Amino acid sequence: MTEKVEARQLSKQDAIKHLVHGAVRLLMSAEDPFIIHMLIQSADKLLIDVAKQSGKKLAHDWEEFIVPEKKSYFFTKYRETYNFFKHANHDFGKDLPVHDIVKLNLITLFVVIQNYHALYGAYTGHMVLLNLLVQCTMPGIFLMEKMSDEAAAHYKKILKSLDTTTPTEFVSIISEYVKVFAPSYQVERDKDLQDNKEFFPITFAELHKRDETSIK
Helix, strand or coil: CCCCCCCCCCCHHHHHHHHHHHHHHHHHCCCCHHHHHHHHHHHHHHHHHHHHHHCCCCCCCHHHHCCHHHHHHHHHHHCHHHHHHHCCCCCCCCCCCCCCHHHHHHHHHHHHHHHHHHHHCCCCHHHHHHHHHHHHHCCCCCCCCCCCHHHHHHHHHHHHCHHHCCHHHHHHCHHHHHHHHCCCHHHHHHHHCHHHHHCCCCCHHHHHHHHHHHHC
């Protein structure tokens, strides 16, 4: 008889990492930008809620820059795409205007990552890679964390090739950047995907037994 397996527990920090890491991997794979947008907006909202409950300060708190009586209007516009995919009670029958969503995703994910760092004091390998992509997309705009000599030299080499390199080409050799900038990336990915082991390698017969056990 198959024993019932107790579910593992996720913290809010774990949940945010799942959202951010998933968004990074999908973005690097040039996947559906609307699905990526949903992940980023969910992470953004979750970080704002955690900051409020914990009393910690975000690196970029949208509310600090908005007139109090305009907050509702701002977040309605800011989360317009997110809400379009979540609800149909207020905007049924309306179409969604689309404005350079991939670039918007990149910038918003960058802000989310800086807010994660402000709350938890660390960057993951996934986050470092996204920061690097942002630097390549908008060089010289954002400050970089202190790098090792090896990473700094590699980064300068990347910058020299930007005029003739596309984002697609950048991500095609991502394993090269992982070795230098984000050696923890693969371990993080494996941890994120660990629950797949409870489904994909299992025979349908065994899955049926587990379902029967969980019902009892």
